[in-house]
Amino acid sequence: MRKLCFIVPYFGEMPNYFQLFLNSCASNENYNWLIFTDSTKKYSYPKNVKKIYMKFSTLKELIQSKFDFPIKLTSPKKLCDYKPAFGYIFEDYIKGYDYWGHCDLDTIMGKLDDFIPQLLKKKYDKIFTLGHFILYKNNLENNRRFMKRYRGVYLFKKSFTTDNITVFDENYQNDTNVNSIFIDDNAKVYQGEFSFNVKVIPTRFIRIVYNNRLKKPITCQIPKEVLIVHTSEGLFELYIENNKLKGKEFMYIHLQQRLMRVHMSSQQGVYTFSIIPNGFYKLNAIPQDIFEFKKVRKRTLNIHRIRLTFKWKLLKLKNLIKTNIRRI
Incomplete structure (x- = not known):
């Protein structure tokens, strides 16, 4: 089995079923997780999941040190756009791994060995296209591929210099994302899914x-x-x-x-x-x-439907109020 590590920065309160997420990771002994977090709550971490305590401000400093332009990262929510750069940002943490990946914590893992090894054998540069679970081949060229131009534009720089979420990490109703860069660069990409x-x-x-x-x-x-x-x-x-x-x-x-x-x-x-x-x-x-x-x-x-509808309407109202205040 090729060595594979997931990188998961998460700041703030963990999901209330985080221990179940950890338990599902424990069932996958051939895979490792690195969780960078400022959470001090006690959990039973399995041996293949390593918690690395880090403040959000420290992570922001680490990311900024990797780029020669001022980045925008005022909220942990914006980290989703930085996911394609994790192999570059955290390269000191993933030495020795054949592949690295990122996944969300609002997931429960099944048996990864029933799906992933068959894909690793085909030596894809990038596996999957949705941000809640993506794998990348771990080498210098592949970890920097996100920085290449796409249609004359450096998409990563455009994304990393705005507080708005640009969905750079996944192929979701847009073509200005990291997946487009990989395909345009003739990288080998698996675009199916098993989730x-x-x-x-x-x-x-x-x-x-x-x-x-x-x-x-x-x-x-x-x-x-x-x-x-x-x-x-x-x-x-x-x-x-x-x-x-x-x-x-x-x-x-x-x-x-x-x-x-x-x-x-x-x-x-x-x-x-x-x-x-x-x-x-x-x-x-x-x-x-x-x-x-x-x-x-x-x-x-x-x-669930009522709660989400109310949540979205309230968010829409807040944004409307902010917009009107700016106009005054």
Whole structure:
């Protein structure tokens, strides 16, 4: 197995299910994680996840030292645009690794060995295109490829000199991102995906897949009754089709903008649990038939859509007020 390390800078309070994220990492002993954070809360870190305490101001100084122009980085949220540069910024931390990557903390990892080794054998320079999970070949040229021109423009410099989020890290409804640079430079890029990427706004779990040709997310057709289960053997979607219980394995699940409750102990060593649209529940075993499936699949009050709608309207109002104040 080639050595692979994920770089994850995160500042502020960790997600309330962070220990479950760590537990899912522990199931993947062939992979390492470096988490740069200012969090002082106690967690049970597995041996393949290393916490590196760092203040946000210190990270900003480190990033600035790598560039000969003044960068804009006033908020940790802006770090998403810097993800393609992590191999360059943190190069002293990833020596000896064949690949490095970045992933988000609103994810739960499945069994990475069921998906990644087959891609590493093909020696891609870049694997995947969505910012919540991307891998890069770790060498001097590849780690600096993000700095190359695209259509006469240095996209990284344009992104790093504004406080606005430019979505430089992923191929999402734009072509002014790092993926475009790699393809334009004739790098070898894998643009498929193996994730259960949850659509943001619906309450129930609906998987979306990004279509790189159309440059937009495509909604997958899935049954209404879906249960996601995690074990030390992987992450699985369970569903009923033709009166039979069926399953499909995924590399990880991405729970973007989901308020998730942990209805179980999340201590180190807890690997088997179910994931429903607003929470995690302990499982003793994976359901083996429709009766067990329906017994495990809980229906709970979920105000996800209402909460998001209110949140977005409030944000829109705040931005409108700021704009009007500037005009006065």
